[in-house]
Amino acid sequence: MPSRGRLQLIFLAVGVLFFLPGLGAVHLFDWDEINFAEIAREMVITGNWGQPQIDFLPFHEKPPLFMWMQALSMTMFGVGEFAARLPNALCGILTLWVLYRIGDQLRGKVFGMLWALAYFGSILPHLYFRSGIIDPWFNLFIFLGLHALVTLVQCDPHRPSGTLNARSDGRAALVGLFLGLAVLTKGPVGVLIPVLVLTTYWAMGRFQPVLKWRRIAIIAFATLLTAGSWALVDLLRHGPDFIVGFFWRQVAMLSSEDAGHGGFFGYHFVVLLIGCFPASVFALQELLRPTREDTSDQNDHRRWMVILFWVVLLLFSVVKTKIVHYSSLCYFPLTYLAAVRLEHIWKKQEGYGWTRFLLGVLGTVIALLFIVVPFVGINIDVIKPLFAKDPFALANLDADVHWSGIEAMAGVLLLAALAVAHWLHGRAQFRQSIVAIFGGTALFITTALYFFINRIEGYSQRAAIEFFEEQQGETCYVITKNYKSYAQLFYTRKEPVTDPRAHDEEWLLYGDIGRPVYVVCKITSADDVGSIRTLTEIQRKNGFVFFKRDP
Secondary structure: OOOHHHHHHHHHHHHHHHHOOOOOOOOOOOOHHHHHHHHHHHHHHHOOOOOOEEOOEEOOOOOOHHHHHHHHHHHHHOOOHHHHHHHHHHHHHHHHHHHHHHHHHHHOHHHHHHHHHHHHOOHHHHHHHHOOOOHHHHHHHHHHHHHHHHHHHHOOOOOOOOOOOOOOHHHHHHHHHHHHHHHHHHOOHHHHHHHHHHHHHHHHOOOOOOOOHHHHHHHHHHHHHHHHHHHHHHHHHHOOHHHHHHHHHHHHHHHOOHHHOOOOOOHHHHHHHHHOOOHHHHHHHHHHOOOOOOOHHHHHHHHHHHHHHHHHHHHHHHOOOOOHHHHHHHHHHHHHHHHHHHHHHHHHOOOOOOHHHHHHHHHHHHHHHHHHHHHHHHOHHHOHHHHOOOHHHHHHOOOOOOOOOHHHHHHHHHHHHHHHHHHHHHOOOHHHHHHHHHHHHHHHHHHHHHHHHHHHHHHHOHHHHHHHHHOOOOOOEEEEOOOOOOHHHHOOOOOOOOOHHHHOHHHHHHOOOOOOEEEEEEHHHHHHHHOOOOOEEEEEEOOEEEEEEOO
16 A cells, blocks of 8 residues: 555545546536625625625625635636636645545544545535535535544543644634634534534533533634634624624525425435435445444544534434535545445455445446436437426427437446446455445546536526626626526626616616616516516527617
């Protein structure tokens, strides 16, 4: 096996090789990718980095740290998809290195290697590092804060004195720093989750003290200092608007199926089982039949990871708004549990057990899906009756998206990886089998992105995006009607608003305007929008209808 230093370099190189190429190959997706990228773009062109804005109005749904990263990237590389997604690619490279380092410290370099491999070679954990959403950095900050907290609680007596060790106040400050950064990324849930995890751990220990009050005070102070570095300035400059707006946004997400993103209670269980394949299969085995640990510290750390997993999973199962990435913090404990099982297989040279069957079934279903879809795309009329009651989706299917059948190679690649892993397992080459299944899945993800993501975007939004791009440089107003989007802001490269009436839809539709107004709606509301006497329909394409009002 390579040395520790070489393994770190390998994971850094793998991260660069897999996460950086192709970041700008496809348009950003509405909402979450375009939303944050637009805030970052407005920071760059206005020079106002202190207050997040969308459409040049205050934005109260998220703190600004991630948008600062994107704005810095845009300052260096220009406004575009590559710059918007680059922060998460860098987060992916850093995460692989962090997992190896922490895993090595906890259980040795084999475990560190397997933990990083499990994360890298699972579908959603890998995919998110190629996106422009906020969660990868948020999750990493919480994980680093929790790791520092666990180290603090364990009070490892073997750490040398005089270093930043488990007994030092510096470790407590480090906990607060990371949790404060999490709060600056996505809000107080960055503290809520660690508090719930610590409280659960404390309760399971029969409420025996786990931290000195001094350390708790240091953590709280460091968290407040870090988060307050922006929040206090914003409060002094703009009053409580952000706090009030953010609070009511969280209430809406907790109490209602916000923006139509609802789902059943077990939604995130299914997302994690399928989305975190193949690590989820090994993690499930580890949850159902725990591996006996060698030391009490290892047992204790496993307990922390299990608590984190269930706290996040149950918390976002209760929340009524269901979105795939809400449970993404589970990726860390899930891949940890998978790595524990993989380490047992690696060191004991034992087979997978029943996991081998579940890997084969679930993996084959996923592979067949990616094999079948291209041929459905070639014969798109076959599935149109399924969407007869959804005119917008039906019109989406008319998009000029070309399928050749070669796209099925992504699914074939996953099937091949499963077959090779199965064959190696049958020859008792369990280590090689592990590398084959996770390495093969990583290649499958890359191939699937290459063949599928542009085509998916072609059906879902490209007609509207291309229309918005056509208006770049024209002195005009562009709005959407009866559906929410941020694409008209980012892809028209909207300039700062100088006339406050530009935010008044009534004025844009009926007022005394001095420039053209373009209005975009979905086909489901075309009759309603078309009845506005000032508008003239100019185009229909793939479920979107475009209108114009001349001055």
